[in-house]
Amino acid sequence: MSAGRETRLSAWVERVAAHFAEEGIPLIGGRILGYLLVCEPVERTAAELAQELEASSGSISTNLKFLVNAGLVTKRTRRGRQAAEYRVDEKRWADMVQRRLDALVSVRDLTESGMRLLSGDPQRAHRLRTVDQLYTWLADELPPLWERRPAPPR
């Protein structure tokens, strides 16, 4: 039976949702993301998502808005179709990763301004300096590495 595959896929979607839930994305948002990555066909209406993921229409709407806003999902309306269709924009996934890396690196702004406040007292600045050096290194290394990332095919 090939129903087994769909079952395992929905378990996979749940794992995806659980992962992103830990990063602060609402459970239903994560389910939508995971589902849109593997569903067939690639486009779904809000109503279909609500049924498939067993979530309320309101939650679907809120989370779709959030995902569209984040650029990870695109909304398409068509003449003659009253229902909008949603699909993942997998090429925008890198943007999300970049936001995470940027958040990491941005700590350097904090350590830097802290170092400035302690500039008169190297002794006292010792702890902060150690941390600052780590983030300075990150800020030096991560952005260039990121630029070297392979462009998504086509």
Add this chain to the structure above:
Amino acid sequence: MSAGRETRLSAWVERVAAHFAEEGIPLIGGRILGYLLVCEPVERTAAELAQELEASSGSISTNLKFLVNAGLVTKRTRRGRQAAEYRVDEKRWADMVQRRLDALVSVRDLTESGMRLLSGDPQRAHRLRTVDQLYTWLADELPPLWERRPAPPR
């Protein structure tokens, strides 16, 4: 007046706390962390932290436990001193950063197992493949880069 510096430092501590609050660390935990990075002397008792940060003894206790558990703060007890003293272990800061990077890279486990589930259907796997390739690249590049990081002095 050098009181200005302490004022600005406590504003800085608040900024640190705000940053980590966005990453899910409780506000008071972030305040402790920031404060322990710049306070003089470097060691503080729970009672001192409670007073300095204007937080309840309970919150301080809970959050210190959390930070000690995460390795970012060390607890020291001394003969003849009933109050334990806490200080940041700035060298362990890298561990926290590493955990964040690992969390990023770990998404690859998800995309990989998803790809396996779709192995019979390359057409359908297209969206997921794009994402998988991004994380595969990250998983290939980040760990070696991290290993090359400069060791903390001494």
Add this chain to the structure above:
DNA sequence: CTATGGCTTCAGTGTCGACCGAAACCAAGG
């Protein structure tokens, strides 16, 4: 052993946000 002082535990409070479902809204078709 008793007293003192600090630390931890715990029950209670308040806040915040995810989620739901009904009602309002909007577009296309009859």
Add this chain to the structure above:
DNA sequence: CCTTGGTTTCGGTCGACACTGAAGCCATAG
């Protein structure tokens, strides 16, 4: 214009969690 099918908005509920403060606990000092 009214109906139909879909989406968004909104009030309300629920659960999670940060935080508090008091009570209990433990270690040291007398």
